[in-house]
Amino acid sequence: MRRLAGWLDRHSRARLAMLLAAPMGWLVVAYLGSLALLFLNAFWSRDAFTGLVVRQFTPDNFIEIFTNPLYRNVTLRTIGMAVVVTLTCAVIAFPIAYYMARVASPRTKGLLAVAVVMPLWASYLVKAYTWRLILSNDGVLNWLLNPLGLRGPGLGESVVGLWLVFTYLWLPYMILPLYAGLERIPTSLLEASADLGGRSWTTFRRVIFPLVVPALVAGSIFTFSLTLGDYIAPSLITTTQFIGNLIYLNFGVPDLPFAAALSLVPLVIVVLYLLVARRLGAFEAL
Amino acid sequence: MDRPARILLRLATIAVLLFIYAPLALVIVYAFNRSGTSAWPPAGLTLNWFADAAANTGLRQALLTSIAAALGATSIALVLGTLASLAVARHRFFGRETISFVVIFPIALPGIVTGMALSTTFATTDLPLGLFAIIVGHATFSIVLVYNNVIARLRRAARSLEEASSDLGADSWQTFRYITFPTIRTALLAGGLLAFALSFDEVIVTLFTAGGLKTLPIWIFESFRLARQVSLVNVAGLVAILLSVIPVYIASRLTQDTGGVTGAKG
Numbered sequence: 001m002r003r004l005a006g007w008l009d010r011h012s013r014a015r016l017a018m019l020l021a022a023p024m025g026w027l028v029v030a031y032l033g034s035l036a037l038l039f040l041n042a043f044w045s046r047d048a049f050t051g052l053v054v055r056q057f058t059p060d061n062f063i064e065i066f067t068n069p070l071y072r073n074v075t076l077r078t079i080g081m082a083v084v085v086t087l088t089c090a091v092i093a094f095p096i097a098y099y100m101a102r103v104a105s106p107r108t109k110g111l112l113a114v115a116v117v118m119p120l121w122a123s124y125l126v127k128a129y130t131w132r133l134i135l136s137n138d139g140v141l142n143w144l145l146n147p148l149g150l151r152g153p154g155l156g157e158s159v160v161g162l163w164l165v166f167t168y169l170w171l172p173y174m175i176l177p178l179y180a181g182l183e184r185i186p187t188s189l190l191e192a193s194a195d196l197g198g199r200s201w202t203t204f205r206r207v208i209f210p211l212v213v214p215a216l217v218a219g220s221i222f223t224f225s226l227t228l229g230d231y232i233a234p235s236l237i238t239t240t241q242f243i244g245n246l247i248y249l250n251f252g253v254p255d256l257p258f259a260a261a262l263s264l265v266p267l268v269i270v271v272l273y274l275l276v277a278r279r280l281g282a283f284e285a286l
Numbered sequence: 287m288d289r290p291a292r293i294l295l296r297l298a299t300i301a302v303l304l305f306i307y308a309p310l311a312l313v314i315v316y317a318f319n320r321s322g323t324s325a326w327p328p329a330g331l332t333l334n335w336f337a338d339a340a341a342n343t344g345l346r347q348a349l350l351t352s353i354a355a356a357l358g359a360t361s362i363a364l365v366l367g368t369l370a371s372l373a374v375a376r377h378r379f380f381g382r383e384t385i386s387f388v389v390i391f392p393i394a395l396p397g398i399v400t401g402m403a404l405s406t407t408f409a410t411t412d413l414p415l416g417l418f419a420i421i422v423g424h425a426t427f428s429i430v431l432v433y434n435n436v437i438a439r440l441r442r443a444a445r446s447l448e449e450a451s452s453d454l455g456a457d458s459w460q461t462f463r464y465i466t467f468p469t470i471r472t473a474l475l476a477g478g479l480l481a482f483a484l485s486f487d488e489v490i491v492t493l494f495t496a497g498g499l500k501t502l503p504i505w506i507f508e509s510f511r512l513a514r515q516v517s518l519v520n521v522a523g524l525v526a527i528l529l530s531v532i533p534v535y536i537a538s539r540l541t542q543d544t545g546g547v548t549g550a551k552g
Contacts, residue, residue, distance in 0.1 A: 012377070015458060019373035020385075023366040023429065027388050031426050034403035041406040053409070092305075095298035103295055112299070114538060119306050121480075121534040123487045125503045126523035129510055130309045133316060138325040140312065171306065200291060221394070229396020232489060232507065244398050251494065256406050263402040270396055 042261035046253075053257060061261035071246070075265055078243040081159065082227040085166040086220045089174040092167065093219065097175050101182035113179070120172035128233045131165045135237065155237060162237045166227050173222035181215020182208070217282035224273055228266045310527070317524040322517035339521040348505035349525070355417060355492075355501060356485040359424030363481045364474060366425070367432025372466070375440035376448075392427040400427065401494030408495070415497025423495045424485040431484060432477035435541060439473035440466075476540040479533035487530045502526055 007014070042061055045054045065071045100112045119127075132155065134140045141152035153160035185208060193203040231244030243266055250259035277283070317336075321329035339345055367389075374385050392400055404423050408415055447469075451461040489503035496504055506522050509515040 016373055016377045016379060019369045019377070023370035023373075024385070024388070026362075026366055027392075027426070027429070030422055031392050031400075031403075032388075034407040035399075037407045037410050038399070038403040041410065092302060095295050096302040099295040099299040103292055114535075115303060116306070117538065118531055118534060119310060121483050121487075122310060122531050123503065123523065123526040125487065125489045125506055126313060126526050127309060129506065129519070129523060130313050130316075132510065133324040134309060134312065136324045138323070140326045143326045168305070168309065171302075175302075200288070225394065225396050229398040230490070231398060236510070244396075247398055247402060248493070251402065251405065256409055260402055260406050263399050266396045267399045270394075270399075274394070 038260050038263065041257050042264055044257040044260075046255045046257055051254075061258050064258070065261060065265070071262070071265075074241055074243055074246055077159075077240075078228060078266075079269065081163065081166065081242065082224045084163060085170065085227050086174075086223040088163070088167045089171050089223045090178075090216055090220065092171060093174040093178050097178035097182055100175075100179045113176075116172050116175050116179075120176075124169065125232060127169060128165060128236050131161070131168065131233075132236050135161045135164075155239075157239050159238055159240050162234055162240075165233050165237050166223075166230070169233065170223040170226050173226070174216075174219035177215045177218040178212065181212045181218075185211050214281035214284060217277045217280045221274065221277050221282060225270045228269060313520070313523050313527060316520040319517070319520070322514075324516065335517040335521045339518050339525075342518060344500070345502075345505060345518060345522055348500045348502045348522075351417065351499060352486055352502040355420045355424060356482045358417075358421035359428050359485040360478050360481040362421070362425035363428035363432050364478050367429045367477060367481075368436055368470070368474065370429070371433050371436040371440060375437050376445075386433075389430045389433050393430050397488075397490035398494075401491040404491065405494040415495055416499050419495035419497065420492055420499070420501065423491045424481075424488060427491070428481035428484055431480040432474065435473045435477035435480070436470050438541075439470050443469045472540045476537040479537040479540075483530040483533045483537075487526065 041053075043057050043059065045056070045058050045060055046052070047054050096112075096116075100109055100116075104112060135152055135155055137154065139152075145152055153164070155161065189207055189211075190203060193207045198206065229244055231242065231248045234240070234242045234245055235248075243262065247259050247262045250256075250262060253259075315328060316324075318331045318333070319328035320332040320334075322335070370385060370389060373379075374382055400423065404419065404426075405415065407413075408419050413419070447465050448461055451465045452458070456464070487503060489501075489507060492501055492504060493507070500508070502522060503526065506519055506526065509519050509522075
């Protein structure tokens with residue numbers, strides 16, 4: 001041990017190699033290797049009679065995905081949901097993030113940060129499941145709406161409930177980067193805008209908003225990517241299908257090659273989204 | 287900012303906090319709800335479901351499996367995350383910037399992609415799914431939590447202590463043992479607690495790698511359909527929330543200076 005340590009002292013490259021070997025080996029073999037196999041599997045097929053995977057190259061899975069309108073519709077529906085959830089989260093997150101960053105006292109600020117972070121870590125599944133109880137026919141929401149003569153979206157075909165649940169689940173992911181982004185804006189800029197006659201709305205539109213775009217995009221990476229790849233919340237809340245449901249369904253058949261091909265759809269969308277996000281400076285705001 | 291705007295912002299903040307916390311409060315109420323259905327308002331309070339939950343072998347087994355998986359994944363993440371952060375914080379080399387990116391990758395991609403990738407890999411290589419597969423998956427996306435916490439601490443800590451140590455003749459093991467490790471100890475603990483909490487809760491990747499084995503989240507997911515299990519699910523939900531929130535709360539106390547908990551988690 002001592003001799004090895006002594007040798008390592010004199011060879012800083014060897015020390016570096018020893019530090020990096022295990023973590024990079026793990027991530028490259030276990031993770032990037034798995035992604036490569038996923039990609040390979042997507043071009044295989046499943047024998048309809050034996051149910052076994054045929055390890056021969058075929059583009060059939062992708063032809064099916066691109067020509068069958070079912071997959072196009074579900075993909076578009078999922079993207080639409082991800083966009084709407086992202087926008088909703090941004091609108092709801094802005095006031096609280098602004099209050100935390102620029103109005104609250106340092107003490108309140110700290111408390112609010114913890115208050116926003118803790119629920120983010122509380123069991124995702126339990127939070128989604130609780131919304132099933134809230135939205136059910138005899139649940140809290142209908143109990144609250146009943147006196148007003150209204151009814152909630154329920155747990156049927158409607159995707160309104162799911163929109164609400166996704167917004168609830170991912171909201172903290174939007175609040176936190178937005179809060180950090182707003183906090184970085186120098187107060188002098190806001191004062192300059194006010195001195196030059198800018199009203200609150202003008203200052204928001206011309207100064208605050210442009211400066212906070214990278215933080216907004218950073219938050220949207222989470223809200224967008226998490227919505228795109230979720231199959232648990234949809235299966236708990238609605239009978240309407242999203243891309244995650246179809247992947248999980250084919251995984252259960254089991255038709256792994258087709259499930260693999262389908263899972264490349266959210267993968268490609270998220271990678272494209274990440275590339276756009278990087279251009280907008282979101283990675284510096286993470 | 288003018289007064290009305292301040293008041294509006296304060297009201298909006300309170301409204302958002304209510305939106306975030308009301309459903310969590312419901313989890314607690316439902317765990318004590320006598321009726322054992324989703325009907326609101328509750329019919330009365332009872333402790334019976336806790337006794338039932340404790341007596342349910344399937345639920346107990348699932349809890350133990352979750353703890354085992356979380357401990358396994360946390361141990362691996364602690365070792366790998368620390369090694370990677372030491373390399374990046376204390377060495378200059380080609381591709382250094384890439385490391386942070388590779389580490390965050392498993393958590394940035396949708397969980398369903400990670401789950402499918404791991405399960406096709408286990409199927410293609412004829413390895414069995416189960417506890418080992420779960421641990422591999424959880425460890426992979428937990429590395430970033432340890433990495434982020436430790437590297438934040440290493441960047442703030444003065445390097446002069448480590449340099450003084452080696453100037454005084456300590457070898458690299460002694461320097462790590464007596465200087466570096468004490469510096470990063472609480473960051474390691476915080477990263478480990480976060481990794482535990484993330485692993486304990488995870489269900490999206492886990493369902494793809496479990497191969498029939500039930501973790502606590504999987505038990506909850508499969509039991510919610512069974513009407514007579516509702517009350518047990520509510521108790522299990524409360525336990526799941528406590529076992530993830532308590533470690534995170536401790537972690538946030540340990541890293542108040544670096545804000546490790548508020549960092550990326552997906």
